[in-house]
Amino acid sequence: MKQSDLNDFKKALKRKRAMLMETDKSLEQDIKKVTDIRHGDEADIAESSYEQEMSFYLKTRGQDELRQIDEAMERIEKGEYGVCDECGGEIPRKRLEVQPYSLHCVDCQEKMEKKVAS
Numbered sequence: 001m002k003q004s005d006l007n008d009f010k011k012a013l014k015r016k017r018a019m020l021m022e023t024d025k026s027l028e029q030d031i032k033k034v035t036d037i038r039h040g041d042e043a044d045i046a047e048s049s050y051e052q053e054m055s056f057y058l059k060t061r062g063q064d065e066l067r068q069i070d071e072a073m074e075r076i077e078k079g080e081y082g083v084c085d086e087c088g089g090e091i092p093r094k095r096l097e098v099q100p101y102s103l104h105c106v107d108c109q110e111k112m113e114k115k116v117a118s
């Protein structure tokens, strides 16, 4: 991959990372806020615990993404970016444009998802 392309992906990753950190911070605050209003009436509690669950879910998912972004950035440094972690094949550029932190080519990703689903 060309150095200029790598720089573009690096920028995209950094942007995405900053966005996720922002989201993570506000989710953290949501979770705290909900814990603070725990002594409301029952409807409040039911609603707030649902919101809290959602916040937890989103936070976990965001942290997963952050880990993948960090890994992708490391790969750029090591010159391994854009290579499938599973088969060693090249990850199509189009795929990286949609999801710059992809670690697997489409085939391997699909195989892995099937494994998880079954």
Ligand SMILES: [Zn+2]
Pocket: 084, 085, 086, 087, 088, 089, 104, 105, 106, 107, 108, 109
């Ligand atoms: Zn692969």
